[in-house]
Amino acid sequence: MSDGTKSWPAARIVATLIALCIVVAGFALYVTERPSGNNPAETVSTKASAPDGCAVKADKAKKLAAAATGSVAAMSASGPPVSLAGLSFNGPDGKPLKLADFKGKTVLMNLWATWCAPCRAEMPELDALQKEKGGSGFQVVAVNADTGGDDKPKKFLAETGATTLAYYSDHTMALFNELKDRGLALGLPVTLLIDKDGCLMTHMNGPAAWASTEAKSFIDTAAGG
Incomplete structure (x- = not known):
């Protein structure tokens, strides 16, 4: 009886060490084995090695976030604003694009997937916003994050x-992982408001009524500033 009692703590210690090893190994695998595909880390990275001119817009970002009310009140100011011009994904023609290609436009970037129920409810709202407000100064850039091909996402849109x-995509998860690393993406959908210089001004997780009066007023403020 005493032998069994003495061996029990030792057995628990061994089991605990094994479990910790498994957790550490799993974490290392998650960190190091991310898909790269058309968005290698050096292309997607938004970590600036030198000041990019966006940080000086901190007060403007706060004022813009304050203008997000009602259905878009979850929009939070980026503190401080950073450049997202290096983010890349595929354009409607399947060729790589960067947010830098939209310079001169205020962009509402939305990351979505076909398996995301809130995304399905939100998509008609984003479409209506693009239809009414889209133009030379503003554009909704909705990027599909499914890891498969284009057929299912295009059917989803229809x-x-x-x-x-327009149909944009990143089937590698590199874009989502980059936003996750920066603390911007907790899940899908995630929406970012980027100004005409490629600076992240506000962001939010979760869906919103983008065709609402409050959303349109927010976009007018963002695109006009």
Whole structure:
């Protein structure tokens, strides 16, 4: 009886060490084995090695966040604003694009997936916003994050009645992982407001009624500033 009692703590210690090893190994695998595909880390990275001119817009970002009310009140100011011009994804023609290609436009970037139920409810709202406000000064850039091909996402857009939005995609998860690393993406959908210089001004996780009066007023403020 005493032998069994003495061996029990030792057995628990061994089991605990084994469990810790498994957790550490799993974490290392997650960190090091991310898909790269068309968005290698050096292309997608938004970590600036030198000041990019966006940080000086901190007060402007706060004022813009304050203008996000009602259905878009979850929009938070980026503190301080950083450049996202280096983020890349595929354009409607399947060729790589960067946010830098939209310089001169205020961009509402939305990351979505076909398995995301809130994304399905939100897509017609984004489509309506693009239809009414899209133009030379503003554009909704909705990027699909499915890891498969294009057929299912394009069918998803058709099913939701999104006929105005252009189709953008990143099937590698590199874009989502980059936003996650920066603390911007907790899940899907995630939406970012980027100014005409490629600076992240505000961001939010979760869906919003983008066709609402409050959302349109927010976009008018963002695009006009």
